[in-house]
Amino acid sequence: MIDSKQNKLDRLIAGCKDNDRKAQEELYKLYFGLMMSIGMRYCGNWNDAMEVVNSGFLKIYTKIESYQGKGSFEGWMRRTMVNTALDFIKQNKNHESDIDDVNAYEENLFIDNDAVFELDKEEIMKIVQQLPTMSRAVFMLNVIEGYKHKEISEQLGISEGTSHWHLQNARKLLKEKIENFLNT
Amino acid sequence: MSKNIIDHIVADKLNGLDFSFKSEYWNKMQQELDANCAQTNTCASNTIGGFISGSLITTFVAVISIIVFFPWAMNNNPVDTQNEMYKDTAIEVVAPVIPAKNINIADNNTQEKTSIKPTETKSTKAIIKSNKKHKKAKAKIRIVKTEKKEAVVKQTIAAEPIVENNNQETKPTIDSVAVDQKTTTDPFEKNNIDTTKPIQKDAAVLETDSIFIPDGKILGNDKEKVEKETKVEVNSGPKPVKHVKTKSKPIKRVFKRRKGILYKMGIRK
Numbered sequence: 001m002i003d004s005k006q007n008k009l010d011r012l013i014a015g016c017k018d019n020d021r022k023a024q025e026e027l028y029k030l031y032f033g034l035m036m037s038i039g040m041r042y043c044g045n046w047n048d049a050m051e052v053v054n055s056g057f058l059k060i061y062t063k064i065e066s067y068q069g070k071g072s073f074e075g076w077m078r079r080t081m082v083n084t085a086l087d088f089i090k091q092n093k094n095h096e097s098d099i100d101d102v103n104a105y106e107e108n109l110f111i112d113n114d115a116v117f118e119l120d121k122e123e124i125m126k127i128v129q130q131l132p133t134m135s136r137a138v139f140m141l142n143v144i145e146g147y148k149h150k151e152i153s154e155q156l157g158i159s160e161g162t163s164h165w166h167l168q169n170a171r172k173l174l175k176e177k178i179e180n181f182l183n184t
Numbered sequence: 185m186s187k188n189i190i191d192h193i194v195a196d197k198l199n200g201l202d203f204s205f206k207s208e209y210w211n212k213m214q215q216e217l218d219a220n221c222a223q224t225n226t227c228a229s230n231t232i233g234g235f236i237s238g239s240l241i242t243t244f245v246a247v248i249s250i251i252v253f254f255p256w257a258m259n260n261n262p263v264d265t266q267n268e269m270y271k272d273t274a275i276e277v278v279a280p281v282i283p284a285k286n287i288n289i290a291d292n293n294t295q296e297k298t299s300i301k302p303t304e305t306k307s308t309k310a311i312i313k314s315n316k317k318h319k320k321a322k323a324k325i326r327i328v329k330t331e332k333k334e335a336v337v338k339q340t341i342a343a344e345p346i347v348e349n350n351n352q353e354t355k356p357t358i359d360s361v362a363v364d365q366k367t368t369t370d371p372f373e374k375n376n377i378d379t380t381k382p383i384q385k386d387a388a389v390l391e392t393d394s395i396f397i398p399d400g401k402i403l404g405n406d407k408e409k410v411e412k413e414t415k416v417e418v419n420s421g422p423k424p425v426k427h428v429k430t431k432s433k434p435i436k437r438v439f440k441r442r443k444g445i446l447y448k449m450g451i452r453k
Contacts, residue, residue, distance in 0.1 A: 125198065
Protein backbone atom coordinates (compact mmCIF):
# COMPACT_ATOMS: atom_id res chain seq x y z
CA MET A 1 0.00 0.00 0.00
CA ILE A 2 2.76 2.39 0.98
CA ASP A 3 4.84 1.28 -2.00
CA SER A 4 1.95 1.87 -4.40
CA LYS A 5 1.43 5.35 -2.94
CA GLN A 6 5.13 6.09 -3.25
CA ASN A 7 5.15 4.76 -6.81
CA LYS A 8 2.21 6.96 -7.66
CA LEU A 9 3.99 9.93 -6.13
CA ASP A 10 7.17 9.16 -8.06
CA ARG A 11 5.18 8.94 -11.27
CA LEU A 12 3.52 12.27 -10.53
CA ILE A 13 6.87 13.87 -9.76
CA ALA A 14 8.32 12.56 -13.01
CA GLY A 15 5.27 13.81 -14.90
CA CYS A 16 5.55 17.24 -13.30
CA LYS A 17 9.22 17.38 -14.26
CA ASP A 18 8.13 16.80 -17.88
CA ASN A 19 5.48 19.54 -17.59
CA ASP A 20 2.73 16.99 -17.93
CA ARG A 21 -0.48 18.83 -17.18
CA LYS A 22 -2.34 15.72 -16.05
CA ALA A 23 0.36 14.89 -13.51
CA GLN A 24 0.23 18.45 -12.26
CA GLU A 25 -3.53 18.21 -11.83
CA GLU A 26 -3.27 14.94 -9.93
CA LEU A 27 -0.62 16.37 -7.62
CA TYR A 28 -2.79 19.42 -7.03
CA LYS A 29 -5.78 17.24 -6.14
CA LEU A 30 -3.68 15.07 -3.85
CA TYR A 31 -2.17 17.88 -1.80
CA PHE A 32 -4.75 20.63 -2.05
CA GLY A 33 -6.20 20.03 1.44
CA LEU A 34 -2.82 20.09 3.19
CA MET A 35 -1.61 23.11 1.27
CA MET A 36 -4.84 24.99 1.82
CA SER A 37 -4.64 24.37 5.57
CA ILE A 38 -1.16 25.93 5.57
CA GLY A 39 -2.44 28.87 3.55
CA MET A 40 -5.36 29.38 5.91
CA ARG A 41 -3.07 29.44 8.95
CA TYR A 42 -0.97 32.26 7.58
CA CYS A 43 -3.64 34.24 5.76
CA GLY A 44 -6.60 36.07 7.16
CA ASN A 45 -9.18 34.89 4.65
CA TRP A 46 -9.97 32.28 2.07
CA ASN A 47 -9.06 34.35 -0.97
CA ASP A 48 -5.59 35.22 0.33
CA ALA A 49 -5.07 31.59 1.28
CA MET A 50 -6.14 30.50 -2.20
CA GLU A 51 -3.72 32.96 -3.76
CA VAL A 52 -0.93 31.66 -1.56
CA VAL A 53 -1.78 28.05 -2.38
CA ASN A 54 -1.80 28.61 -6.12
CA SER A 55 1.44 30.59 -5.95
CA GLY A 56 2.94 27.79 -3.87
CA PHE A 57 1.89 25.14 -6.38
CA LEU A 58 3.31 27.24 -9.20
CA LYS A 59 6.63 27.33 -7.38
CA ILE A 60 6.44 23.58 -6.81
CA TYR A 61 5.84 22.93 -10.51
CA THR A 62 8.62 25.19 -11.67
CA LYS A 63 11.16 24.22 -9.00
CA ILE A 64 10.42 20.51 -8.96
CA GLU A 65 13.68 19.87 -10.84
CA SER A 66 15.53 20.94 -7.70
CA TYR A 67 13.91 18.13 -5.72
CA GLN A 68 16.52 15.36 -5.87
CA GLY A 69 14.43 12.69 -4.12
CA LYS A 70 16.24 13.16 -0.83
CA GLY A 71 13.83 13.53 2.07
CA SER A 72 10.10 13.69 2.08
CA PHE A 73 8.45 15.22 -0.96
CA GLU A 74 5.56 16.29 1.28
CA GLY A 75 7.98 18.05 3.60
CA TRP A 76 9.59 19.80 0.62
CA MET A 77 6.18 20.93 -0.60
CA ARG A 78 5.24 22.08 2.87
CA ARG A 79 8.35 24.22 3.25
CA THR A 80 7.77 25.69 -0.20
CA MET A 81 4.21 26.57 0.73
CA VAL A 82 5.21 28.14 4.06
CA ASN A 83 7.86 30.23 2.35
CA THR A 84 5.32 31.33 -0.22
CA ALA A 85 2.95 32.35 2.57
CA LEU A 86 5.71 34.29 4.30
CA ASP A 87 6.55 36.05 1.04
CA PHE A 88 2.91 36.99 0.75
CA ILE A 89 2.91 38.36 4.30
CA LYS A 90 6.08 40.38 3.68
CA GLN A 91 4.59 41.82 0.52
CA ASN A 92 1.54 43.01 2.44
CA LYS A 93 3.53 44.21 5.44
CA ASN A 94 1.85 47.19 7.12
CA HIS A 95 1.32 45.97 10.65
CA GLU A 96 4.32 47.12 12.68
CA SER A 97 2.39 49.96 14.26
CA ASP A 98 0.45 47.68 16.62
CA ILE A 99 3.56 46.91 18.70
CA ASP A 100 3.09 48.71 22.02
CA ASP A 101 5.83 47.37 24.22
CA VAL A 102 7.88 44.28 23.72
CA ASN A 103 8.03 43.56 27.45
CA ALA A 104 4.43 44.42 28.17
CA TYR A 105 3.10 40.89 28.30
CA GLU A 106 3.74 38.47 31.07
CA GLU A 107 3.38 34.76 30.79
CA ASN A 108 0.16 34.30 32.72
CA LEU A 109 -1.97 32.99 29.92
CA PHE A 110 -4.53 30.60 31.37
CA ILE A 111 -7.96 29.54 30.23
CA ASP A 112 -9.83 28.03 33.13
CA ASN A 113 -12.39 26.25 31.04
CA ASP A 114 -12.35 22.64 29.88
CA ALA A 115 -14.77 23.48 27.10
CA VAL A 116 -11.78 24.66 25.11
CA PHE A 117 -11.03 21.02 24.27
CA GLU A 118 -14.48 20.73 22.77
CA LEU A 119 -13.91 23.49 20.30
CA ASP A 120 -14.30 22.64 16.64
CA LYS A 121 -11.40 22.89 14.20
CA GLU A 122 -13.19 25.45 12.10
CA GLU A 123 -13.91 27.58 15.17
CA ILE A 124 -10.23 27.55 16.15
CA MET A 125 -9.30 28.42 12.58
CA LYS A 126 -11.66 31.40 12.60
CA ILE A 127 -10.13 32.60 15.87
CA VAL A 128 -6.61 32.20 14.50
CA GLN A 129 -7.53 34.13 11.37
CA GLN A 130 -8.67 37.03 13.52
CA LEU A 131 -5.13 37.50 14.83
CA PRO A 132 -2.93 40.24 13.37
CA THR A 133 -1.02 38.97 10.37
CA MET A 134 2.48 39.16 11.81
CA SER A 135 1.49 37.80 15.19
CA ARG A 136 -0.32 34.93 13.49
CA ALA A 137 2.69 34.20 11.31
CA VAL A 138 5.09 34.22 14.25
CA PHE A 139 2.75 32.01 16.25
CA MET A 140 2.45 29.51 13.39
CA LEU A 141 6.14 29.46 12.69
CA ASN A 142 7.03 28.97 16.34
CA VAL A 143 4.23 26.67 17.52
CA ILE A 144 3.32 24.67 14.39
CA GLU A 145 6.53 24.68 12.33
CA GLY A 146 8.92 24.72 15.28
CA TYR A 147 11.12 27.63 14.18
CA LYS A 148 13.19 29.55 16.74
CA HIS A 149 12.89 33.30 17.14
CA LYS A 150 16.20 33.90 15.37
CA GLU A 151 15.01 31.96 12.35
CA ILE A 152 11.62 33.65 12.46
CA SER A 153 13.26 37.07 12.59
CA GLU A 154 15.36 36.18 9.55
CA GLN A 155 12.39 34.78 7.68
CA LEU A 156 10.13 37.72 8.32
CA GLY A 157 12.80 40.43 8.38
CA ILE A 158 12.11 41.51 11.95
CA SER A 159 14.15 41.57 15.13
CA GLU A 160 14.13 38.73 17.61
CA GLY A 161 12.51 40.95 20.24
CA THR A 162 9.72 41.79 17.86
CA SER A 163 9.30 38.08 17.15
CA HIS A 164 8.97 37.44 20.90
CA TRP A 165 6.44 40.22 21.20
CA HIS A 166 4.36 38.88 18.30
CA LEU A 167 4.30 35.43 19.85
CA GLN A 168 3.12 36.76 23.22
CA ASN A 169 0.63 38.97 21.46
CA ALA A 170 -0.78 36.02 19.53
CA ARG A 171 -1.14 33.93 22.69
CA LYS A 172 -2.82 36.76 24.58
CA LEU A 173 -5.26 37.42 21.75
CA LEU A 174 -6.01 33.71 21.32
CA LYS A 175 -6.79 33.41 25.05
CA GLU A 176 -9.09 36.41 24.96
CA LYS A 177 -10.90 35.26 21.84
CA ILE A 178 -11.28 31.66 23.01
CA GLU A 179 -12.62 32.81 26.39
CA ASN A 180 -15.03 35.16 24.68
CA PHE A 181 -16.13 32.35 22.37
CA LEU A 182 -16.64 29.93 25.28
CA ASN A 183 -18.48 32.52 27.35
CA THR A 184 -20.87 33.27 24.56
CA MET B 185 -4.45 26.42 31.51
CA SER B 186 -0.94 27.34 30.60
CA LYS B 187 0.28 28.84 27.38
CA ASN B 188 1.51 25.44 26.39
CA ILE B 189 -1.99 24.14 26.64
CA ILE B 190 -3.19 26.89 24.30
CA ASP B 191 -0.41 26.10 21.87
CA HIS B 192 -1.20 22.39 21.98
CA ILE B 193 -4.91 22.90 21.50
CA VAL B 194 -4.42 25.23 18.52
CA ALA B 195 -1.76 23.02 16.94
CA ASP B 196 -3.90 19.88 17.28
CA LYS B 197 -6.98 21.54 15.87
CA LEU B 198 -5.15 23.14 12.96
CA ASN B 199 -3.22 20.00 12.02
CA GLY B 200 -6.41 18.07 11.72
CA LEU B 201 -7.92 20.65 9.45
CA ASP B 202 -8.61 19.59 5.87
CA PHE B 203 -10.14 21.21 2.84
CA SER B 204 -11.90 19.36 0.09
CA PHE B 205 -10.85 19.78 -3.50
CA LYS B 206 -13.13 21.29 -6.12
CA SER B 207 -12.55 21.37 -9.87
CA GLU B 208 -12.93 25.14 -9.94
CA TYR B 209 -9.76 25.43 -7.85
CA TRP B 210 -7.83 23.53 -10.51
CA ASN B 211 -9.32 25.68 -13.27
CA LYS B 212 -8.01 28.74 -11.51
CA MET B 213 -4.66 27.06 -11.03
CA GLN B 214 -4.58 26.12 -14.73
CA GLN B 215 -5.16 29.72 -15.72
CA GLU B 216 -2.21 30.74 -13.59
CA LEU B 217 -0.10 28.01 -15.16
CA ASP B 218 -1.00 29.18 -18.67
CA ALA B 219 -0.22 32.75 -17.74
CA ASN B 220 3.13 31.66 -16.34
CA CYS B 221 3.87 29.65 -19.50
CA ALA B 222 3.17 32.69 -21.67
CA GLN B 223 5.49 34.81 -19.55
CA THR B 224 8.44 32.46 -19.23
CA ASN B 225 8.07 30.08 -22.24
CA THR B 226 8.81 27.19 -19.91
CA CYS B 227 5.87 25.11 -21.11
CA ALA B 228 6.94 24.71 -24.71
CA SER B 229 6.06 21.34 -26.08
CA ASN B 230 8.62 18.65 -25.59
CA THR B 231 8.87 17.88 -29.28
CA ILE B 232 9.80 21.42 -30.22
CA GLY B 233 12.16 21.69 -27.29
CA GLY B 234 13.71 18.37 -28.17
CA PHE B 235 14.04 19.34 -31.82
CA ILE B 236 15.68 22.65 -30.95
CA SER B 237 17.99 21.08 -28.42
CA GLY B 238 18.83 18.27 -30.82
CA SER B 239 19.63 20.67 -33.64
CA LEU B 240 21.74 22.76 -31.29
CA ILE B 241 23.66 19.71 -30.12
CA THR B 242 24.17 18.54 -33.71
CA THR B 243 25.46 21.93 -34.77
CA PHE B 244 27.74 22.08 -31.78
CA VAL B 245 29.16 18.64 -32.47
CA ALA B 246 29.67 19.48 -36.16
CA VAL B 247 31.50 22.69 -35.33
CA ILE B 248 33.69 20.94 -32.78
CA SER B 249 34.50 18.12 -35.21
CA ILE B 250 35.46 20.60 -37.93
CA ILE B 251 37.60 22.58 -35.52
CA VAL B 252 39.36 19.44 -34.34
CA PHE B 253 39.60 17.59 -37.66
CA PHE B 254 41.32 20.17 -39.84
CA PRO B 255 44.31 20.83 -37.60
CA TRP B 256 44.55 17.09 -36.97
CA ALA B 257 44.45 16.29 -40.65
CA MET B 258 47.01 18.95 -41.49
CA ASN B 259 49.37 17.84 -38.76
CA ASN B 260 49.03 14.12 -39.42
CA ASN B 261 49.80 14.20 -43.14
CA PRO B 262 53.49 15.12 -43.26
CA VAL B 263 54.33 12.69 -46.12
CA ASP B 264 52.35 14.47 -48.75
CA THR B 265 53.46 17.93 -47.73
CA GLN B 266 57.08 16.91 -47.70
CA ASN B 267 56.78 15.22 -51.05
CA GLU B 268 55.14 18.31 -52.39
CA MET B 269 58.15 20.20 -51.13
CA TYR B 270 60.46 17.78 -52.93
CA LYS B 271 58.39 18.07 -56.05
CA ASP B 272 58.61 21.81 -55.95
CA THR B 273 62.31 21.77 -55.37
CA ALA B 274 62.83 19.26 -58.15
CA ILE B 275 60.89 21.40 -60.58
CA GLU B 276 62.66 24.50 -59.50
CA VAL B 277 66.05 22.89 -59.88
CA VAL B 278 65.21 21.30 -63.18
CA ALA B 279 63.44 24.14 -64.87
CA PRO B 280 66.26 26.68 -65.07
CA VAL B 281 69.11 24.22 -65.56
CA ILE B 282 67.68 22.24 -68.46
CA PRO B 283 68.44 23.99 -71.68
CA ALA B 284 67.28 22.55 -74.92
CA LYS B 285 70.70 21.22 -75.88
CA ASN B 286 71.99 20.24 -72.47
CA ILE B 287 71.24 16.58 -72.72
CA ASN B 288 73.38 15.34 -69.86
CA ILE B 289 71.85 17.57 -67.21
CA ALA B 290 68.37 16.94 -68.49
CA ASP B 291 68.88 13.22 -68.25
CA ASN B 292 70.11 13.52 -64.72
CA ASN B 293 67.11 15.55 -63.73
CA THR B 294 64.70 13.17 -65.29
CA GLN B 295 66.35 10.42 -63.33
CA GLU B 296 65.97 12.46 -60.22
CA LYS B 297 62.29 13.00 -60.91
CA THR B 298 61.65 9.36 -61.44
CA SER B 299 63.51 8.52 -58.28
CA ILE B 300 61.35 10.87 -56.20
CA LYS B 301 57.92 10.07 -57.55
CA PRO B 302 57.59 6.57 -56.13
CA THR B 303 58.25 7.86 -52.64
CA GLU B 304 55.10 9.96 -52.60
CA THR B 305 53.02 7.32 -50.91
CA LYS B 306 55.75 5.73 -48.84
CA SER B 307 56.49 6.09 -45.19
CA THR B 308 59.01 8.34 -43.54
CA LYS B 309 61.81 5.80 -44.15
CA ALA B 310 61.09 6.03 -47.81
CA ILE B 311 61.21 9.78 -47.49
CA ILE B 312 64.61 9.59 -45.88
CA LYS B 313 65.80 7.33 -48.69
CA SER B 314 64.39 9.63 -51.30
CA ASN B 315 66.00 12.50 -49.48
CA LYS B 316 69.36 10.77 -49.77
CA LYS B 317 68.70 10.10 -53.41
CA HIS B 318 67.76 13.67 -53.77
CA LYS B 319 71.05 14.74 -52.26
CA LYS B 320 72.93 12.32 -54.48
CA ALA B 321 71.14 13.64 -57.49
CA LYS B 322 71.99 17.16 -56.41
CA ALA B 323 75.60 16.15 -56.07
CA LYS B 324 75.43 14.68 -59.54
CA ILE B 325 74.01 17.90 -60.81
CA ARG B 326 76.84 19.76 -59.20
CA ILE B 327 79.40 17.40 -60.71
CA VAL B 328 77.78 17.80 -64.07
CA LYS B 329 77.81 21.54 -63.60
CA THR B 330 81.50 21.55 -62.73
CA GLU B 331 82.19 19.22 -65.61
CA LYS B 332 80.18 21.51 -67.78
CA LYS B 333 82.15 24.51 -66.60
CA GLU B 334 85.38 22.68 -67.23
CA ALA B 335 84.11 21.67 -70.64
CA VAL B 336 83.28 25.28 -71.39
CA VAL B 337 86.69 26.39 -70.25
CA LYS B 338 88.27 23.68 -72.35
CA GLN B 339 86.17 24.73 -75.27
CA THR B 340 87.24 28.32 -74.86
CA ILE B 341 90.82 27.18 -74.59
CA ALA B 342 90.30 24.95 -77.57
CA ALA B 343 88.63 27.74 -79.42
CA GLU B 344 91.81 29.74 -79.48
CA PRO B 345 93.72 27.23 -81.55
CA ILE B 346 90.67 27.07 -83.73
CA VAL B 347 91.20 30.72 -84.33
CA GLU B 348 94.63 29.89 -85.55
CA ASN B 349 93.26 27.08 -87.67
CA ASN B 350 90.56 29.26 -89.11
CA ASN B 351 93.04 31.86 -89.95
CA GLN B 352 95.37 29.47 -91.59
CA GLU B 353 95.10 31.36 -94.80
CA THR B 354 96.57 34.45 -93.22
CA LYS B 355 98.87 32.54 -90.92
CA PRO B 356 101.79 32.19 -93.24
CA THR B 357 101.88 35.88 -93.84
CA ILE B 358 101.36 36.56 -90.15
CA ASP B 359 104.10 34.14 -89.20
CA SER B 360 106.39 35.70 -91.63
CA VAL B 361 105.45 39.04 -90.25
CA ALA B 362 106.01 37.70 -86.76
CA VAL B 363 109.34 36.47 -87.73
CA ASP B 364 109.99 39.78 -89.31
CA GLN B 365 108.48 41.58 -86.33
CA LYS B 366 111.25 40.35 -84.13
CA THR B 367 113.63 42.11 -86.39
CA THR B 368 111.52 45.14 -87.10
CA THR B 369 109.75 46.02 -83.81
CA ASP B 370 112.79 47.79 -82.53
CA PRO B 371 114.35 49.34 -85.54
CA PHE B 372 116.96 51.21 -83.54
CA GLU B 373 118.61 48.08 -82.21
CA LYS B 374 121.32 46.81 -84.34
CA ASN B 375 120.78 43.23 -83.31
CA ASN B 376 117.35 43.28 -84.71
CA ILE B 377 118.46 44.19 -88.10
CA ASP B 378 118.83 41.23 -90.30
CA THR B 379 121.06 42.42 -92.98
CA THR B 380 121.03 39.10 -94.80
CA LYS B 381 117.38 39.39 -95.84
CA PRO B 382 116.24 41.96 -98.33
CA ILE B 383 113.66 44.51 -97.25
CA GLN B 384 110.13 43.45 -98.10
CA LYS B 385 107.72 46.20 -98.91
CA ASP B 386 104.62 44.08 -98.29
CA ALA B 387 105.75 43.18 -94.81
CA ALA B 388 105.70 46.80 -93.79
CA VAL B 389 102.09 47.07 -94.96
CA LEU B 390 101.08 44.02 -92.93
CA GLU B 391 102.75 45.41 -89.84
CA THR B 392 100.50 48.41 -89.90
CA ASP B 393 97.31 46.34 -90.33
CA SER B 394 97.84 43.61 -87.76
CA ILE B 395 99.98 42.94 -84.74
CA PHE B 396 100.97 39.47 -83.77
CA ILE B 397 100.93 38.60 -80.11
CA PRO B 398 103.06 35.68 -79.01
CA ASP B 399 100.18 33.83 -77.24
CA GLY B 400 98.35 33.47 -80.49
CA LYS B 401 95.86 36.36 -80.19
CA ILE B 402 95.42 38.69 -83.03
CA LEU B 403 94.86 42.41 -82.68
CA GLY B 404 93.89 44.93 -85.26
CA ASN B 405 91.41 44.82 -88.10
CA ASP B 406 91.71 41.07 -88.55
CA LYS B 407 91.01 40.57 -84.87
CA GLU B 408 87.34 41.44 -85.32
CA LYS B 409 86.89 38.96 -88.11
CA VAL B 410 88.63 36.29 -86.14
CA GLU B 411 86.58 36.99 -83.04
CA LYS B 412 83.35 36.85 -85.03
CA GLU B 413 84.28 33.50 -86.44
CA THR B 414 85.33 32.14 -83.05
CA LYS B 415 82.17 33.47 -81.43
CA VAL B 416 80.08 31.70 -84.00
CA GLU B 417 81.84 28.49 -83.19
CA VAL B 418 81.66 29.02 -79.43
CA ASN B 419 77.99 29.96 -79.52
CA SER B 420 77.15 26.93 -81.56
CA GLY B 421 78.26 24.75 -78.65
CA PRO B 422 76.42 24.32 -75.31
CA LYS B 423 75.49 27.50 -73.51
CA PRO B 424 77.75 28.61 -70.71
CA VAL B 425 76.48 27.74 -67.27
CA LYS B 426 77.26 31.11 -65.80
CA HIS B 427 74.15 32.61 -67.46
CA VAL B 428 71.83 30.06 -65.82
CA LYS B 429 70.25 31.38 -62.69
CA THR B 430 68.94 28.66 -60.48
CA LYS B 431 66.06 29.54 -58.21
CA SER B 432 66.81 29.41 -54.56
CA LYS B 433 65.11 26.64 -52.63
CA PRO B 434 61.95 27.66 -50.81
CA ILE B 435 62.50 28.14 -47.15
CA LYS B 436 60.96 25.25 -45.36
CA ARG B 437 59.37 26.54 -42.22
CA VAL B 438 59.69 24.15 -39.40
CA PHE B 439 57.66 24.96 -36.34
CA LYS B 440 58.07 23.17 -33.11
CA ARG B 441 54.90 21.23 -32.58
CA ARG B 442 53.10 21.86 -29.41
CA LYS B 443 52.27 18.74 -27.49
CA GLY B 444 48.68 19.47 -26.66
CA ILE B 445 45.78 17.38 -25.51
CA LEU B 446 45.54 15.61 -28.87
CA TYR B 447 49.16 14.44 -28.47
CA LYS B 448 48.42 13.15 -25.00
CA MET B 449 45.33 11.35 -26.25
CA GLY B 450 47.40 9.68 -28.94
CA ILE B 451 45.46 11.23 -31.81
CA ARG B 452 48.27 13.53 -32.88
CA LYS B 453 51.78 12.25 -33.43
